[in-house]
Amino acid sequence: MLAVAVGFLSWWITAQLVHGGSFIRSLDHPNERSLHVRPTPRTGGVAMVVSLLAGTLTASAIAISLQDESSHALTYVNEELWILGPTFFLALVSFCDDRIRLPVAPRFGLQMLAVCGMVLGGHMVLRTFAIPGWGVLDFGWASLPVTVLLVLWMTNLYNFMDGMDGFAGGMTVIGFGLLGYLGWVSHHPLLFGIATLQTAAAAGFLAHNFPPAKIFMGDVGSISTGFLAGALIVLGCRDGVFDLWVPLIIFSPFILDATVTLLRRALRGEKIWEAHRDHFYQRVVLSGWGHRKTVSTEYAIMALCAALAITYHAVEQWRPVVLGAWGVIFGILAFTVTLLEARSPKIQPE
Numbered sequence: 001m002l003a004v005a006v007g008f009l010s011w012w013i014t015a016q017l018v019h020g021g022s023f024i025r026s027l028d029h030p031n032e033r034s035l036h037v038r039p040t041p042r043t044g045g046v047a048m049v050v051s052l053l054a055g056t057l058t059a060s061a062i063a064i065s066l067q068d069e070s071s072h073a074l075t076y077v078n079e080e081l082w083i084l085g086p087t088f089f090l091a092l093v094s095f096c097d098d099r100i101r102l103p104v105a106p107r108f109g110l111q112m113l114a115v116c117g118m119v120l121g122g123h124m125v126l127r128t129f130a131i132p133g134w135g136v137l138d139f140g141w142a143s144l145p146v147t148v149l150l151v152l153w154m155t156n157l158y159n160f161m162d163g164m165d166g167f168a169g170g171m172t173v174i175g176f177g178l179l180g181y182l183g184w185v186s187h188h189p190l191l192f193g194i195a196t197l198q199t200a201a202a203a204g205f206l207a208h209n210f211p212p213a214k215i216f217m218g219d220v221g222s223i224s225t226g227f228l229a230g231a232l233i234v235l236g237c238r239d240g241v242f243d244l245w246v247p248l249i250i251f252s253p254f255i256l257d258a259t260v261t262l263l264r265r266a267l268r269g270e271k272i273w274e275a276h277r278d279h280f281y282q283r284v285v286l287s288g289w290g291h292r293k294t295v296s297t298e299y300a301i302m303a304l305c306a307a308l309a310i311t312y313h314a315v316e317q318w319r320p321v322v323l324g325a326w327g328v329i330f331g332i333l334a335f336t337v338t339l340l341e342a343r344s345p346k347i348q349p350e
Contacts, residue, residue, distance in 0.1 A: 003200040006055035010204025013047035018214045042098055044209060045221020048201040049091040055197040056084055076190055082122030083194065083231045086114035087224050090155070094219035114227065115151045119144065124234045126150065130243040132319035151230030154251075157258035158226025159219060164281055165211035165291040167298060172202035172225055174302045175251050178309065179232055186241045195232055198225070211291035242313055249309040249326055253301050256330055257281060280337050287337075287344040301333070 018041060060077050093110050096102060119125060126147045129137045139146050162168040177199040183191030205221070208214045217225070233247040248255060257280045265278060277286060284294045305326075312322040 002055055002058060003196050006051045006197050007200035007204040009054060010047045010051035010201040011207050013050055014044050014205050014208045014215060017041055017043050018208055040216055042216040042218035044205050044215040045217040048205050048221050049224055051201040052197055059193050079122055079190055082118055086118045087228050090114050090227050091220050091224035094223040098218045098220055111155055115148050118231055119147050124238050126234055126237055147234055154230030155223055155226040157254055159222040160258045161254045162217060162222040164295060165213035166209050166295040168217060168222055169202050169206035169209045170299050171254055171302060173199055173206060174306055178250050178306050182241055188239060188241050191232060191236055191241060198228060211295060246309050246313050249305055249312060252305050253298060283337055283341055287340045
């Protein structure tokens with residue numbers, strides 16, 4: 001019931017930001033690297049963040065009120081603060097960035113501060129990495145830097161991939177929805193609660209962001225959502241809900257696209273922090289597919305990745321096969337994008 005209320009609140013606030021004259025409403029003006037052609041509000045992430053905040057405060061109040069019946073209530077709230085505190089801090093920083101464009105160095109420094117606060121304050125560290133068919137790799141002394149780098153990368157890749165109508169919102173609904181399901185079946189209330197409420201908040205926003213988008217989530221939404229995804233991945237791995245491969249497969253439509261694109265640009269000597277239109281999803285849109293067809297295909301890929309992740313999680317003896325199939329699928333998809341580009345001249349965005 002709480003998730004439904006959060007989804008409705010997100011939908012309502014987003015609608016006000018689309019149509020209202022609020023002082024927090026700002027526009028994303030298209031340029032030569034954009035995939036849209038009309039000035040579009042970019043503060044949809046505010047609705048997601050505010051709705052998530054309202055939902056988690058309510059859930060915390062309920063947990064504290066039931067403290068006599070649940071000895072874990074205070075632990076739940078304490079860990080929740082170490083995850084959501086940095087999330088809302090980054091949302092505030094990113095809101096300012098959406099309006100006045102902060103320099104890269106202070107933005108990255110504040111991200112590092114938030115990630116380190118979550119990792120050290122919440123005692124959330126990735127210590128091992130399962131390699132199916134071989135064993136378990138212990139990170140040892142590298143556990144801390146590996147964890148920080150993972151969460152930082154998730155934080156920024158969400159921002160990189162938020163460039164097509166309905167794309168980041170859809171990934172959030174499917175990705176966090178599956179994390180919430182895994183938290184539920186594993187009796188992990190914190191993972192289940194935060195992931196489910198974030199799913200609901202994203203669904204309310206997505207109703208206005210599906211192509212043709214009336215509003216974008218902006219940095220305030222993408223940065224905070226990316227950080228939260230990284231934090232919940234570490235939480236689930238730390239507490240044995242799943243091993244790292246499961247969320248990597250779930251979010252692989254974002255992780256692989258962003259990582260491969262970054263490496264390709266770095267190898268070409270390009271400035272990886274500058275805006276561009278080299279991501280696979282951008283190349284598909286510019287090859288003539290348009291936003292709606294491309295994002296619908298991406299949803300199908302996300303659903304397939306969710307099925308692969310569930311299979312990997314549930315059937316241990318088939319894990320090497322699942323990883324092999326996963327790699328083959330994305331290899332075929334990358335080849336298909338290249339073939340599509342060769343056969344279709346680039347067009348102007350919608």
